[in-house]
Amino acid sequence: MAPSDGKAADYKSDTLSVEQALKARRQTEGGQAPVIPDTCNLGIVLRILVPLNVIALLAAIVLSAGPMQAMSRFLDIAVILEPSALASLVILCVARKGVNGAALPLQWAMGLGVPALLAGLAALIVQRFVEPEIGALDAFWGVAGRAAGAAAAAWLLIEYFRLRARAYSPSFSEARLQALQARIRPHFLFNSLNTVLGLMRSDPRRAETTLENLADLFRVFMRDARELVPLDDEVVTCKEYLAIEQLRLGERLQVRWRLDLMPGDALLPSLLLQPLIENAVHHGIEPSADTGTVEISIERAGERVRVEIANPVTTTPPVRPGNQMALSNVRERLMLLYDIEAELKTGIANDRFRLQLEFPYRRERRRRDVRRYFDPDR
Amino acid sequence: MSDATSILIVDDEAPARARLREVMADLAPEFPHRIVGESANAPEALAQIESQRPQIVLMDVQMPGMTGIELARHISARAAEADHDAPKPMPLVIFVTAFDEFAVEAFEVNALDYLLKPVRAQRLLGALKRAQTLLPAEHLEAIDQLARATNTRRRHLSVHERGRVILVPLDQVLYLKAELKYITVRTREREYLIEESLTSLEDEFKDRFVRIHRNALVARPSIAGFERVTPTGDGEAGDPYWQVVLREVTEKLPVSRRQWSIVKGLVS
Numbered sequence: 001m002a003p004s005d006g007k008a009a010d011y012k013s014d015t016l017s018v019e020q021a022l023k024a025r026r027q028t029e030g031g032q033a034p035v036i037p038d039t040c041n042l043g044i045v046l047r048i049l050v051p052l053n054v055i056a057l058l059a060a061i062v063l064s065a066g067p068m069q070a071m072s073r074f075l076d077i078a079v080i081l082e083p084s085a086l087a088s089l090v091i092l093c094v095a096r097k098g099v100n101g102a103a104l105p106l107q108w109a110m111g112l113g114v115p116a117l118l119a120g121l122a123a124l125i126v127q128r129f130v131e132p133e134i135g136a137l138d139a140f141w142g143v144a145g146r147a148a149g150a151a152a153a154a155w156l157l158i159e160y161f162r163l164r165a166r167a168y169s170p171s172f173s174e175a176r177l178q179a180l181q182a183r184i185r186p187h188f189l190f191n192s193l194n195t196v197l198g199l200m201r202s203d204p205r206r207a208e209t210t211l212e213n214l215a216d217l218f219r220v221f222m223r224d225a226r227e228l229v230p231l232d233d234e235v236v237t238c239k240e241y242l243a244i245e246q247l248r249l250g251e252r253l254q255v256r257w258r259l260d261l262m263p264g265d266a267l268l269p270s271l272l273l274q275p276l277i278e279n280a281v282h283h284g285i286e287p288s289a290d291t292g293t294v295e296i297s298i299e300r301a302g303e304r305v306r307v308e309i310a311n312p313v314t315t316t317p318p319v320r321p322g323n324q325m326a327l328s329n330v331r332e333r334l335m336l337l338y339d340i341e342a343e344l345k346t347g348i349a350n351d352r353f354r355l356q357l358e359f360p361y362r363r364e365r366r367r368r369d370v371r372r373y374f375d376p377d378r
Numbered sequence: 379m380s381d382a383t384s385i386l387i388v389d390d391e392a393p394a395r396a397r398l399r400e401v402m403a404d405l406a407p408e409f410p411h412r413i414v415g416e417s418a419n420a421p422e423a424l425a426q427i428e429s430q431r432p433q434i435v436l437m438d439v440q441m442p443g444m445t446g447i448e449l450a451r452h453i454s455a456r457a458a459e460a461d462h463d464a465p466k467p468m469p470l471v472i473f474v475t476a477f478d479e480f481a482v483e484a485f486e487v488n489a490l491d492y493l494l495k496p497v498r499a500q501r502l503l504g505a506l507k508r509a510q511t512l513l514p515a516e517h518l519e520a521i522d523q524l525a526r527a528t529n530t531r532r533r534h535l536s537v538h539e540r541g542r543v544i545l546v547p548l549d550q551v552l553y554l555k556a557e558l559k560y561i562t563v564r565t566r567e568r569e570y571l572i573e574e575s576l577t578s579l580e581d582e583f584k585d586r587f588v589r590i591h592r593n594a595l596v597a598r599p600s601i602a603g604f605e606r607v608t609p610t611g612d613g614e615a616g617d618p619y620w621q622v623v624l625r626e627v628t629e630k631l632p633v634s635r636r637q638w639s640i641v642k643g644l645v646s
Contacts, residue, residue: 187476190476190494190495190496191391191476191495193495193496194391194393194394194397194476194495194496194497195391195393195394196393197393197397197496198391198392198393198394198395198396198397198400199393199396201400202396247393248391248393248394249391250391250392252442286442287442287443288442288443289390289418289419289442289443
């Protein structure tokens with residue numbers, strides 16, 4: 001299968017590799033999507049020829065007084081339409097591979113120009129045989145008009161296929177979302193298990209709580225990436241995560257929450273905040289032997305929810321490489337989920353790394369029956 | 379070994395240290411030992427190694443400030459220079475790491491043993507027994523190999539002074555100057571002496587230090603400029619030469635004729 005094929009069938013497959021998903025993302029962005037549909041594909045050929053003929057027939061009927069006149073008008077159109085359309089399909093089928101990936105204007109020029117030229121040519125030939133004594137102006141008008149008509153039809157068809165491709169792409173966005181979220185956190189898992197084992201004999205109760213937190217966390221990690229959860233739940237997840245890190249890092253990790261103005265019912269994609277907080281701990285606390293504070297404040301600002309996370313800037317590089325992806329990962333998820341409605345800004349001020357995230361405030365309609373709660377001292 | 383093996387535990391996380399201590403306690407019948415200390419960071423660990431002389435160090439790889447691998451390099455550097463001091467046996471290092479593909483890969487090609495967190499008692503016992511079969515020289519070589527494999531560059535120089543270990547951050551070092559068998563490490567505040575080879579220091583810290591003379595490396599950021607001097611001693615004038623003017627300290631360092639062609643590229 002040619003990688004650049006834009007045909008609709010490509011978009012239907014259920015199992016998608018990350019690579020395919022990435023390709024799809026490029027396509028939804030329009031950057032790499034080929035303009036000219038795959039005219040070698042029979043399905044696409046039919047989707048082009050059938051509507052063109054139906055429209056031609058309808059136009060002939062509407063403009064005619066009786067069935068005989070309609071038939072003759074349709075034949076007049078068909079004698080130009082069929083050869084130029086078929087020849088265009090054949091030429092584009094061969095030529096599109098050459099211009100795919102080329103500059104967009106070039107692709108468009110090809111997609112519109114070929115049908116226009118062929119329709120003009122067909123009109124010219126028909127004139128020579130059917131009405132050889134026609135005046136120069138009328139002849140020009142006839143040829144140019146048909147060429148323009150062909151270009152317009154080609155434009156509509158190309159737009160149709162582009163829209164169609166885009167309509168299928170959400171499944172790719174979803175696949176991409178899954179891929180973005182399904183980051184396994186082996187380091188976190190093994191460190192946490194080690195922490196639990198370290199507590200097992202000296203503080204069995206705390207070991208129990210930690211395992212419960214860990215179980216909750218992994219349940220969330222394995223949840224569907226598209227699921228929207230109330231902010232309250234996401235904060236519980238973050239607190240469970242921080243409780244585990246707290247045991248591991250001890251005094252070094254200080255956390256200050258500011259949630260008085262938080263709209264707990266606001267919906268957000270599951271695991272949007274936890275990776276950002278993990279990032280703050282990973283870059284701001286772990287690399288330093290000193291005590292550091294992670295500040296998290298969540299508030300409502302009009303019709304938007306604003307999240308601010310700050311952590312110390314450390315001079316030493318992170319203890320372990322990897323997981324650097326967190327920020328770009330969250331950014332991409334925001335892009336896929338909210339498009340331009342969400343905003344993620346970062347900066348360094350007063351030796352602290354600050355992150356500000358804003359997304360639209362949307363509420364859940366019904367409150368859930370079960371509310372999860374978090375009690376670190378259980 | 380006549381006595382129980384002495385062991386030091388180094389990990390920045392308290393629960394991880396507790397876990398190792400418990401597992402070691404479980405192993406006591408099979409592996410007689412005593413735990414001589416626990417340290418949460420590199421300076422503590424170096425001090426305890428000096429004072430307690432453990433035979434085996436169980437060392438976490440991921441620690442803030444300095445990784446276990448860099449710490450092991452400091453320990454091995456200390457052991458390498460032990461010959462003229464009182465003999466200082468090098469403690470055997472067993473690394474402990476949480477899942478970390480990169481480090482694990484580096485260990486696979488290495489004679490050194492490592493343990494994955496969470497640590498199992500039997501696995502730890504195997505590592506302890508194996509560690510004792512390794513010759514000190516092999517051990518030193520293995521640590522160097524590991525540091526190369528993980529591309530661990532030191533961020534500190536370890537200085538031994540009256541039984542104490544001082545870690546001098548490299549970014550505070552203005553220049554390194556070889557004098558007899560020692561190298562003078564100059565920071566803004568003071569000088570330290572270390573026993574290493576200038577050539578290997580040059581190789582290791584190429585991107586920060588530039589050689590200006592057979593006996594001196596200067597940190598690029600601390601070069602303030604160059605000035606030309608004509609020596610006027612003993613009546614006749616010698617050949618003029620260039621010297622480096624440093625930021626933050628007043629002394630100047632001569633640039634050798636051979637290095638000048640390279641060094642003058644830094645003047646901009």
